[in-house]
Amino acid sequence: MSENAARGGTATSNEIDLQELVAQSDTGARSPGGSIGLLLSLVALSWSLFQLYYASTLPFLLTDLLGVNVTLNSDTARSVHLAFALFLATMAYPLFRHSSRHVIPWYDWILAFLGVASCLYLVFNKEAISDRAGLPTDMDLIVSTVGMISMLIATYRALGLPLVIVASAFLFYVFFGDQPFIPEVIQWKGASYGKAMWHYWMQTEGVFGIALGVSASMIFLFVLFGAMLDQAGAGNYFIKVAFALLGHLRGGPAKAAVVSSAMTGLISGSSIANTVTTGTFTIPLMKRVGFKPETAGAVEVSSSVNGQIMPPVMGAAAFLMVEYVGVTYLDVVRNAILPATISYIALLYIVHLEALKQGMQGLPKPGPAKTVLQSIIGVLTGFLSLAILAAVLHYGLGWTKDVFGDATFQAVVVIFLAAYAGLLYVASKRPDLELDDPDAPITSLPEFIPTLLTGLYYLLPIIVLVWCLMIERFSPGLSAYWASVGMIVILLTQKPLKAMMRASGDVAGQAREGVSDLIKGLIGGARNMIGIAVATGAAGIIVGTISLTGAHQIMGEFIEFLSGGNLMIMLVLVAIFSLILGMGLPTTANYIVVSSLLAGVVVEIGAMNGLIVPLIAVHLFVFYFGLMADVTPPVGLASFAAAAISRGDPLKTGFTAFFYSLRTVALPFLFIFNTDLLLIDVGPIQAVFVFIVATIAMMLFAAGTQGYFFARNKAWEAVALLLIAFTLFRPGFWLDMVQPPYVSTNPAQVFETASELPADGYLKLVVRGPDFDNPDKELETFVEVPLGASGDGETRLSDAGLTIMEEDGKALLEEPFPGTPYFEKFQSFDFYGDEPVQVVDVQTPANRLPKEVFYIPAILLLLVVVGLQRRRTNVPAF
Structure with missing residues (x-):
């Protein structure tokens, strides 16, 4: 419902078009x-x-x-x-x-x-x-x-x-x-x-395959949870909190749009719905503080589409990745959270740079003005509060199992109800948040703390979701179910309980409204799922065709032919194909199509070029580029929705949004080569370090592409900022040029080499042999072999799933047994032809300098750029 309609007014034609x-x-x-x-x-x-x-x-x-x-x-x-x-x-x-x-x-x-x-x-x-x-x-x-x-x-x-x-x-x-x-x-x-x-209809290989199964068991419940959360008023609450927190900053409405879209994206499965839900309020406000219509629309589109890469829902793709990649849901969330967070921070910085370039100011804030030092302390306090809250949630929720044992579930229900009653009582002492008219004049922003307290109880079902996933380790579907039960309780009781606590109003009438809200939420969740469910069924045709015909291998050969075996050209081609295939498709179908066709291509061609890429990195790569179709003309539907609100040019809005989304375009290439960004094999302390460095790097990338840092960039300064950003993201690129990452040894000595490596070490083998489908063709690929505990080299390789025989100075590879890790990996080789399949190179990790040493020249160059730009401007950086 539009704001005017909610207040009993008449909806404008523009609002009707958006609703349509x-x-x-x-x-x-x-x-x-x-x-x-x-x-x-x-x-x-x-x-x-x-x-x-x-x-x-x-x-x-x-x-x-x-x-x-x-x-x-x-x-x-x-x-x-x-x-x-x-x-x-x-x-x-x-x-x-x-x-x-x-x-x-x-x-x-x-x-x-x-x-x-x-x-x-x-x-x-x-x-x-x-x-x-x-x-x-x-x-x-x-x-x-x-x-x-x-x-x-x-x-x-x-x-x-x-x-x-x-x-x-x-x-x-x-x-x-x-x-x-x-x-x-x-x-x-x-x-x-x-x-x-x-194959397509009567079995579970086509329409009724994995994708539809995930839709039925997981996706629906998360979409339903989001619909009920929005029906309860959480969507408006998120927008108000974001504006109270950020509206007073330079370009404050745009920054609030980014944050509110991020919070809405946590529960939304649609870029377009996210754009319209938050954009109806944020875009007019952005225009009022000085943003052009196309810029205001582009900011909203970029932040709304980014909601699809933000866990826990990720446009429902997170649950499909669980099945397709073969990892746990928590692994997907851990791998996806850092790039998504960095991308949102970079978008906030882009908005800030736009505000600096145009000399914008924020909206008036209630209370006395704060000094710069007070603002910095406030920001640090906010981050510290979030850190404390995260620690309390993690350790506090874990503590419940230790204390209550088998009665943990019942205890958590009591804790939930007690916390809900307390937070609802706090909220009842303040007026309910109303939907504002974005075209009405704003004399001041709402106060942050009172606004925050009006809806803290909305966070309780989200905490239940986290507890079920991380502490109880329930399945995503069951976790979403219990979170939805929490939302049902809130929808039924929030209005009558507030009326009772305020000792005013019609409690019975409010109770009837609660039932009506629940029914609307349940109906809304189902209608939101129609497109997703149909999409997963239709996408099953593509998946079924691939399993029936092996079309993904043909696609791989086609892209390999076009790229000439060059890894970077191959990645660019895969990105372009993902963008094209994703045009006009919803997020879920988009991911199914591009991952089914192209994920294996990246893995295979990467292995041929010596790059061992984790499968989750590949799936995130194609997912990111498929999503860009929501932004990019001529099909970018989210851009058309934003332009309808801003009354700007849709194509210009789309191209501006794509330009703002260059950071999202760059991230997949970066985490393919630097999997630290996905927190793969990264400890807690290193994860904090990676987050800080990657955030700085992405902000520098944004400054380089937006043409403004502390002042307007000169051409060489823009190049320098991009070079610094690249170095911070991937210092290993420069180290590889100075010191090779691996040392080659004689393949005939593979057992001795494996024996000498420490526990949990690994070998990188180059395997060459005839193609099973074309004996005249020779295949070559790389494989990384984890060796586990120390011991005899032959035993360690056998335990890893490889049988190698040393014969006439050669290391001959036997066909791996079914069920072993490398059975599917080597299916393309002909192990029974005249020419044997053999290991032609054995590589072990080289003893090298730490790659972080290249941060030093990057930081020095950054200081030079900062020093020169500070001389050319008197505008405060913040």
Whole structure:
């Protein structure tokens, strides 16, 4: 609801257009009234209740109580999940642009019924289908065909043509990939109609694969949690707190927009919704303090899209990475948190530089003006408070298990309720936060502490989420479930309890409002999920095609051919392909498509060039570049949404946002070569050091690209700042030029070399041999072998999963056994041809200078630039 509508006024045409844009992209533009509207709401409500039931322990309790199995397996849950999504997509999203927004035509009822029936067919015939083992009946093929068509139509409704075109192209390749008009380099043998439909619809290799499973088990609950948090008023609270904290600084509204978008991005799965939610308030304020319309829109777009890279949700991609990379959810959060945080800090600094260039001032702040020293002390106190809060949460939450033991869960429930009652009492002593009109004059900013205290209880469900994930080590789905239960309690009780604590107002009426808010939150969460659920199903077509045809290997060969084997050119090509494939796709589908096609390419070609890249780094690389499509014209939908608010030029807004997002473009290249940024094998003290250095480096990168540091940059100063930033990010680049990172030894002495290395050391082997698919072609790749405990070299290599034989001065490699770490790694080699597969080089880490020594010349050069620029300006840096 818009601000005017919330106050009982009339929404402007611009607000209506924005509501329409969000509805078309996220929740569905159709809102029929009467009994049909009620039916639509009841189905959405039922979907949320079903997902809560599936995530809870209630099915197991009811099974024990009733003696009848009412639990749901993963396959059934996926089918029901997609059935709800197809029905709501058909009902909520008009098929044609000119279709009525208030009446559902007869053909939509038919399409909705067919989509639901195609999904539920798998539920009611699951035993018969499993018995057929790949031999589909005519009815199976009819249902599969109808289901695929229904899903593609629903995808078109909810997400537009881009994903439909991509999925259709992959379907076309499956059936016609053996035809002469297909270039020979990408041809494959083709598949029969029955085999393909069985693969796509009747099994868990295609539509009902991992992506849809993650949507049903994890993503829905996080989106629902975010929807209920927003319905409770947390979105407005985050914006008000950000403005109270930062609005008085130079370019304060823009800085507040960045912070509020970051906080909203923690719970949002949509760049566009984030842009409109915070931008409706922040963009007009940015314009009022001097920002151009395009600049104001670009700042909002950059910060909103950045919300998709910020844990814990990451546009739902975090949960997919758990399955695709094979790591825990906490690992994904740990790996992703530092680049996302650095990117947001750099955006804040970009806003500050823009404000400096234009001589802007902040908004008036209540109370006496503070000196520079008081401001610095205030900032340090804020950081210290956050650090203390983080320590209290970490050690305090861990302490509960030590004290309460088996009763920890019950104790935490009591602590939650007590903390909620206390914080709600504090909030009740202050007026509730109202939605402000961004076009109304601002005489002063709200005070920070009173504003902060009005909604601290909103943080409790987030603390529950952290506790479940980090202390109890629950699954992400179960953790989100308990956090959602906390939100349900808050939605039901916050208004009536405040009325009781204030001893005023209609408590019964407030209780009814609480129930209404809960129902709206449950319905809103389901409607927010329509596009994501349909996207994961449609993206399953791409994943299914890859598993059926091996298309990712063809893509890898194509990119290898274009890059000529050059690692940097390959990374640039992968970035460009990710950007193109991501155009017009929502975050979830975007990640599925680009990671399925391109993640393996980076790993394989990197290994051929001697760069061993962790898989999580590769997935984050393609994820970052796929997201840039939300910013970049001509498809950047978030840029169009921001331009609609700012009344600026959409294309100029998009290009400005892309320019501001160069820091996000640079980060993936940096953490591919310097995995310290992902906190991989980094201890706590080193992590703090990496964070500080990387933050400084990214701010210098921003200063170099924005043309302003302490004063306007001269050309050589901009180059110097970029060079300094690069050195701080990747000092190992310069060290590699001075001292090689590895020392080569004779392959025939691989056992002796492995014996001499210390415990937990590693070898880097260069393996060469004939290609299994093309015996005339020779393959070469690098592999890093961790050796574990000290001991005999042959034993250490065998324990690592490699069998090597020394013969005639050569180190011959045997085919790794299935299930060992290197079985899939070496599947492309022909171990049974005339030419053996052999280790042609053995490399051990060299004893070198610490790479941080190159920080010294970088800092000296920085001091020179600072000294020269300070002479040219009298404007305070802050």
